[in-house]
Amino acid sequence: MSTSVMVEQEAGHIRPFNLRNIKRTDLWLAACVVALAVIGILVLYSANRSVSSGTNFYLKQAAFFVGGCGVALFLCCFDHRFLVSLGPVVFTVCCGLLVAVLVVGAEVKGGQRWLHFGPFGFQPSEYTKLAVVLMLAWYFTAIGRKIERLGYFLLAFVIGGIPAILIFKEPDLGTAATLGPITVAMLYVAGCKRWHLLAVVLTGLAAAPIAWTQLEDYQRTRVMTIMDPGADPQGSGYHTIQSMITVGSGGLRGKGYLDGTQTYLSYLPEHHTDFIFSLLAEEFGFVGGVTVLGLFMLVFLRGLQFARNSVDMTGSYLAVGVVTLLAFHVFVNIAITIGMMPVTGLPLPFLSYGGSFYLTTMTSIGILFSINARRGMFDRLDRSRNPSRYRWV
């Protein structure tokens, strides 16, 4: 696509940080991100009406967006190869923190997910997702074509598996499950043998009954609920039923902005976080829901386009990993709100209220920008002249 041939740096001598990358920000992606962020703030404004406490979620979310833009632009200036080179360190630190959470973490709502440093609390599992993406990108870059060998192939699962098991122990099924598709998608794009992947997926399916026995009771109930939400409408089925009523009652065009009743009358709990899509679908109907889904698809396809256009394989891995991460959240979250999947705490990027996940989202977007920023620097065909690994010289 790009035609200009600019040799900026020789092999092994890349600039880790370049402010000029900001000029190369992809406008399509930026436009979609801004659109989604604005929709998110509008929807949160509506959700805010039914919360009697003084918190203005939509204002805080707007602040998160502004801060997130800064983060994204900052990351955009980095050479993505530099970011990937940090992968092993970040990954190790994250795994260490996950272990720490299990040992000394604070318990909230029955899960041990939070670490506190003085006044600050954070969930290491949130950042582990990106750490795994970076680590896998680093790993695939390092081994190159050796990924076709079974041993190297399986090692990728070890990388994804260790944090997944640690997170699963917290227990946080939703986040743990995120790591699976990321690993599989990145392996696939990294060029692993298809039958290897197929074998692993089939083994995974065969092992599902064993995993079932490892689930907590409430998790099993949630899975059973999705088969028949009406079985316990006031208990485990409540969320699913109310969410489906909320979405369904929106109809084709919705009840109108700020005219939603389900969420306003507090029938749907967590409607400003995990079930924000229901509110959107209630007030804006099928049209609104599909529009947002379409915007997300534009983001994903743009990200995958970056993966194709990346001047090095590292960028492709990274882009695919980041897109898979976001897409998993979007699809699973929406599937939950429309009663296709069991209730698991997975937020919807840009729309769900919450600072940590907003940071993850904007970091992902920043990484995509960063990958794209290097696109025009070298002709794609000239990839060989361009080292894909950052060397610490």
Add this chain to the structure above:
Amino acid sequence: MDSERKDTYAGLDRRIQSVALVLAGAAVVLSLRLWDLQVNHGAEYRGKSDQNRLRIQRLEAPRGTIYGQRDGIADVVLADNRPVHDLMFVPADCDIDPRVVCDRLERILGIDAGRLMEEIAAAEAVRQPHKQILIRRDVPISASARIDEYAYALPGVFTVVRPMRRYAYGRTAGQLIGYLGEINPQELQKRTDRYRMGDLIGRSGIERLYEETLHGTEGKMLVTRYAVGVPQIRTDPYGRPRVENLVDSYGHDLRVEEAILRPISGGDIYVTLDIGVQAKAEELLEGEEGAIAMLNADTGAVLALASSPGYDPSIFVARSGNNERLKVLRDKPNRMLHRAYQERYAPGSIFKIVLAIAALEEGVIDTSTTHYCPGKFRITPNGRPWHCWKRSGHGTIGVVNALAFSCDVFFYNVGLKLGVDKIHEWALRLGLGDVTGLDMPLEITGLIPSRQWKEDLLRPKHPKEPWEYRWYPGDTVNLSIGQGAASVTPLQIAVLMSAIVNGGHRVRPVLNRESAVSRSDAVVTPDTLAIIREGLLKCVEKGPPAPTGTGHAAYIEGTMVIGKTASAQNVSLAHQEQYGDEENIPKGIRDHAWFVAGVLDREPRIALCILVEHGHHGSSAAAPLAKELIDYFYSSRAAASVKLARGPESPAQ
């Protein structure tokens, strides 16, 4: 061109495209599901969401009023509803420090500010600042007025008005009117359509019998409904719910979605009871256990139906005072029992009226028939003696004097001549030993013994010994003076007297003005009636010149009062005699005192029956009460009608 480097490979683009395809596929699946939910099933879910959104807020209906009469003036309120002002506080409406308001309330009303502050803190802790916190239930009007006066200093304080049952005459006629109690879960299951948990339901008397009428039809108001929170309804001074600015306990706006359906007050009940006479009757029985029944002899309308001791139904209305309620429910002697139709007594000498009617009608005796009374009576020359109450004997006596002076021996003879079957037949025909048909719950039958009854009772116990269950002439002798197994209610005796007063018609006593008046064809011929009336008139007459009858204490100058006394034994004579002088007999084993009276020449003609438990002699314990009650009845009516003719002196009571 070094594109063959190991770190890339030919299939990369295709693989990325596959990933894109998978994502697009997922998006399509989700879109289809959304279409299915929102467009195909949109209407269905819209309905469910509307169901979620609206709730029916119930508006309680006031209970119907019970009207009676007072001294002949109709439509006097016996039970109605008064507005109760409950003082409430809503923290969200208080723009100053609630502590200040609490302190001011403490000064004005003397409430406990600390406790109120705790409740306010509790409501705020669960984020329900709009919850109406009850400061005080049922504040007096004066306190309510003071609160209004200081409204500027008491932001957030207001009154909510609700209807509460009021019994205008307190304990007077308490047992007849009945009381209310909270509906229990079993009853609720049977009638979910009109009742909710916590509703009051009639538990006895008129309140219970006419529950269907008195209980109103609830109103409805469709309001937005929240998943949490309780609607906080405020009322205007008349207790009607206010529609504007409705909130629930969390402060959510409750928009009224539809015109409200006003509650329909329960239907009214009009009873024939004369509360003035009733109060007089209860006053007369004060301190005694007993009953008075007074009927309009021509229609059967109940004018007074008193029972002592009684209770005040108001205590069942108040929320507090549970101990008081339990005390009333468990008190001895039983306060809940209406002794005029829920308790039975041996009729004693009053039964002689039945015997006289039966004998005259059956032609067993006539006015010329006489018997000699030596003071005692034997069936066989050497058998056991039955005494006359007058040990010295009445001498030769006919039916008129036998009634007037209550000669036992005369009626022993008459009873034996008649036989038990005739006596039983006539007693039933005159309304004894069976329910009178009074329109009140739980009336009892009483009992008039018969051959069949004795056999049914005793044969199972002694199947091989016929002498145990055979009816003996001695049983007939006992029955002849209303002793033995015979038992009746005072109301039945009043019905018997009505027949004598009204020309032989058996009436059905009714309390409800709308109940059908039923009156049988004459069961007694005028000739017989004339004889009976003569005897009963003589009973009340005061000598000299005429000899004094047993009921002379009920004699009223210028009024034709007929009457009959009775002293019904309830333990064996021997048991009483061990105490020697009758004044020494303990109260619990003294005879019951009866007096039954009728008024023949005044309008309306009345029949009344008085029973004083263990009153000893009808002549001394019951007859004077009859005189007072009859006096009161006619004089109060006359006074009231004079008052009416002049116009009321003061505003209605």
